[in-house]
Amino acid sequence: MSGGMPDEFDLKLSIIEQYYQRVFKHLDPNRLQHHREDWPVDETNQQIDPGDESDSTFLDYYSVEGLRLALEEYGFLAELRAKGISNPRLSLHRHKEGYDIFRIHRASSPHLIVELVAQQGPLSIEAGKFIDGGDRRFLNVRWLRMQNPLSKPSPKRPLLPGQDFPGLGLGREMMVLLQLICARLNLDGVIELPERIHNAAMYFKRFCFVDPEMQGILTAILRDTRDRKLADLSWGIELGLLIDQATSKPYRWIAKEQVLPRIGPICEYFNSSEYKEKARAAMEQNHFQLKTGDFANGQAIVAGQKTEDADNPFPSRIK
Helix, strand or coil: CCCCCCCCCHHHHHHHHHHCCCCHHHHHHHHCCCHHHHHCECCCCEEECCEEEEEEECCCCCCCCHHHHHHHHHHHHHHHHHHCCCEEEEEEEECCCEEEEEEECCCCCCEEEEEEEEEEEEECHHHHHHCCCCCCCCCEEEEEEECCCCCCCCCCCCCCCCCCCCCCCCCHHHHHHHHHHHHHHCCCCEEEECCHHHHHHHHHHCCCCCCCHHHHHHHHHHHHCCCCEEEHHHHHHHHEEEEECCCCEEECCCCEEEECCCCCCCHHHHHCHHHHHHHHHHHHCEEEECCCCCCCCCCCCCCCCCCCCCCCCCCCCCH
């Protein structure tokens, strides 16, 4: 395992990364920080107001117009339009505690499409128990929600725990965007706290837990449930059906920090033999069993049917 790199090749993610990297190189940083005067004009040379709202800049860098420009260039807003979200509106606000709240929503709709709450900052006190981050800076993702209110749950796309609507199916794109924000702002990496196991599993392709024991435990869970759907695993934990074989008791998910490393000491930490050995030991010591059955959460999860973008494709991250 190397810090932040997957063991199994994800072709779709690789294609997105390559395309986004090309766009990234050609985006003018100055335009990402410009304001209203850069909005497009129509055939009468009148400025088109997209209805975006802002009272701040995102991470002290991006204007809301700059974010719209970037998301148009990367094709993210085009993806939303293709899903029926024809008039996406952007809003950007800064909370009194200092973190930024970026949202995408449909005009005249109360339901959010994307909600990203983030700020720049050091590693947390908890992470500092494992690595001395010093004055290094990270993109701290405090909250991320991506949902499609126009989509209905189905056996192929059941609701996962905590979801009000099915996901957007743009998780890979968002992951790459977060990486590029780090590159643009010269940050050491992305930090997030996965609320539920399906969040952690989806990020597992690029992120590592700061706690090597947790890295090993999640690897063991995914190893032992790799023939099951991710929706089954996530609901199984909610219902107490994932059994820790060492204790014969249900496994309880406790969120711990995952990091997508980019530069600095965090990369050395994840690549160290000490980290790898501790993670490997935890993987080998832990074994789990997901009890058989259909999991009902008000939405049918049909046994034997694959779940779009919610399978368990994640191999061992420890070799």
